[in-house]
């Protein structure tokens with residue numbers, strides 16, 4: 543399994559604070575059957591500072607868990623216009639961009655167009671936490687964006703609204719990748735747990751595409767496959783969705 547969004551590099555942002563925590567994250571990743579991690583520090587942090595010393599040590603630890611580390615970045619939308627050299631996910635053509643809140647769509651269209659002209663493809667990080675209107679998500683998709691949702695959102699860790707939006711996006715084929723956004727501490731990977739939960743809703747093939755096939759395609763510069771749930775949710779999960787979601791929005 544490939545995790546395309548993870549804050550495992552120590553001391554560069556609000557992720558792993560030291561090498562010891564990063565090594566705990568590697569152990570947790572291995573337990574989740576993750577074999578490749580794309581390291582995506584925040585562009586708002588100080589992502590380049592200690593890399594020359596820390597990265598080789600982290601690579602060595604990862605190798606002992608049979609985990610490959612690739613480089614990437616999680617760009618804040620506000621920083622994009624100020625950054626000329628952009629770091630993509632695993633040296634692909636895909637950029638990971640975080641919108642802290644829903645931005646004006648005219649501004650987004652302009653930036654997306656400029657990035658597309660430079661050959662970049664765009665993945666929006668965990669939009670279920672920033673957006674409240676599915677039509678805004680659809681407009682971003684029409685402007686060229688794909689969407690990475692977080693495992694923790696499906697598990698209800700971010701509360702009712704992100705869970706509700708995650709399920710709506712999943713149901714409408716607007717979830718293209720599921721990643722951890724792990725930061726260490728009590729924010730670990732939870733990909734295995736999420737896989738089990740969503741398999742009961744969308745079917746295992748659907749989840750394989752979101753967690754395995756689409757991340758593999760990303761590393762080959764191929765666009766993600768569209769995924770729609772295959773079957774009705776299992777009873778227990780259906781109850782969970784009904785508990786969190788307004789009746790008018792989700793009818794599992």
Ligand SMILES: [Fe+2]
Pocket residue numbers: 547548549616667723
């Ligand atoms: Fe992140």
